[in-house]
Amino acid sequence: xxxxxxxxxxxxxxxxxxxxxxxxxxxxxxxxxxxxxxxxxxxxxxxxxxxxxxxxxxxxxxxxxxxxxxxxxxxxxxxxxxxxxxxxxxxxxxxxxxxxxxxxxxxxxxxxxxx
Amino acid sequence: xxxxxxxxxxxxxxxxxxxxxxxxxxxxxxxxxxxxxxxxxxxxxxxxxxxxxxxxxxxxxxxxxxxxxxxxxxxxxxxxxxxxxxxxxxxxxxxxxxxxxxxxxxxxxxxx
Numbered sequence: 001x002x003x004x005x006x007x008x009x010x011x012x013x014x015x016x017x018x019x020x021x022x023x024x025x026x027x028x029x030x031x032x033x034x035x036x037x038x039x040x041x042x043x044x045x046x047x048x049x050x051x052x053x054x055x056x057x058x059x060x061x062x063x064x065x066x067x068x069x070x071x072x073x074x075x076x077x078x079x080x081x082x083x084x085x086x087x088x089x090x091x092x093x094x095x096x097x098x099x100x101x102x103x104x105x106x107x108x109x110x111x112x113x114x115x
Numbered sequence: 116x117x118x119x120x121x122x123x124x125x126x127x128x129x130x131x132x133x134x135x136x137x138x139x140x141x142x143x144x145x146x147x148x149x150x151x152x153x154x155x156x157x158x159x160x161x162x163x164x165x166x167x168x169x170x171x172x173x174x175x176x177x178x179x180x181x182x183x184x185x186x187x188x189x190x191x192x193x194x195x196x197x198x199x200x201x202x203x204x205x206x207x208x209x210x211x212x213x214x215x216x217x218x219x220x221x222x223x224x225x226x227x
Contacts, residue, residue, distance in 0.1 A: 004158075040124070042205060042217035043159075090158055103149070104215065106158035 003027065004107035006091050011112045013078070013085070021076045021110045023091035032074035033092040033104065036060060043090060049074055050096065078112065086114045117142040119208045121218035129226045134178075134193040136221045138206035141187060148189040149207040150180055153220075159205065165189065176200070201225045 004025045013019045023032065031050050035043040045058030049068040063082025068074055074093075078085045089110045094102035122137040140146060147166045151159040163174025170182040180191045189206060206218040 006158075040219070042219045045214070088156075092159075102209075103161060103164060105161065106151075108158040109156070111156065 004091060004093055004105060006089075006107040006110050008110060009108070011110055013112060013114050015114060016080045018077055018079050019112065021078070021089055021091075021112070023074045023076065023107060024072055025074075025091075025093045025105075025107075026072060027093055027095075027105065028071070029093035029095045029105075030071070031094045031096050031102065032068070033094075034058075034064070034066065034074070034076045035090045035092065037088040037090060037109075046076065046089075085112055087112060117144075117146065117208050117210060117216055119206050119216050119218040121204075121206050121221050123221050124219070125222045125224065127224040127226060128196050130198055131195050134191070134196045134200065134223065136191040136204050136206075136223065138189045138191065138218060139187055140189060140206070140208045142208055142210050144210040147209045148180075148182060149209070150174065150178070150189075150191050151205045151207060153203045153205065155202075162191070162204075196223075196225050198225050198227070 007022045033048040034046040037043050044060050046064050047066040049055035052071050055066050055068050065077045091107040092104040094104045096102045119140045149164045150162040152162050153159045162178050163172045165172045165182045173179045178193050180189050182189055203220045203222050205220050209215040
């Protein structure tokens with residue numbers, strides 16, 4: 001089955017620790033995205049990558065880092081610099097089309113809680 | 116610039132009655148518009164999308180939406196609500212020249 005997987009489903013972190021959230025896709029999509037979702041709010045873009053070895057900051061990149069060494073993988077690291085990391089994190093991918101807009105497909109999400 | 120506004124944060128309907136979730140948008144360019152559904156602790160699932168073809172778009176699970184340029188609206192409807200429709204719904208706008216923007220979401224509750 002083609003799709004996007006995220007792991008772990010639930011993650012607990014102590015203050016001051018870095019944690020890495022995994023996102024893998026086998027849809028052969030070029031673009032991948034990370035969003036943060038807080039209760040009662042829409043999704044906010046953290047980072048995105050249009051192609052391997054390249055990525056750009058989104059609206060709320062501070063305290064986060066990413067890498068894109070492989071087309072299939074786009075891990076997100078939540079660093080200790082992120083002051084309020086407790087949230088639901090969603091990964092998405094898309095195949096951008098020249099001259100058109102793309103449809104994003106989402107993974108099941110990771111819920112991060114800071115203890 | 117573009118933006119999207121979901122006019123209701125919470126909608127409650129009885130099972131078997133129609134559903135209407137309202138969405139207004141603004142965009143400097145011809146937009147693409149999407150509706151996604153999110154069940155608790157799950158990712159977002161695409162319900163339907165409008166990309167400048169037919170203005171009435173049919174999606175999965177009996178949902179449909181109509182693009183009205185004059186009203187800058189893209190409301191989501193379903194003739195008869197089912198208990199399994201209870202979820203959060205997001206309206207999304209995107210255009211060639213701009214990034215994707217998510218609405219703040221509408222929580223749909225279904226009364227037995």
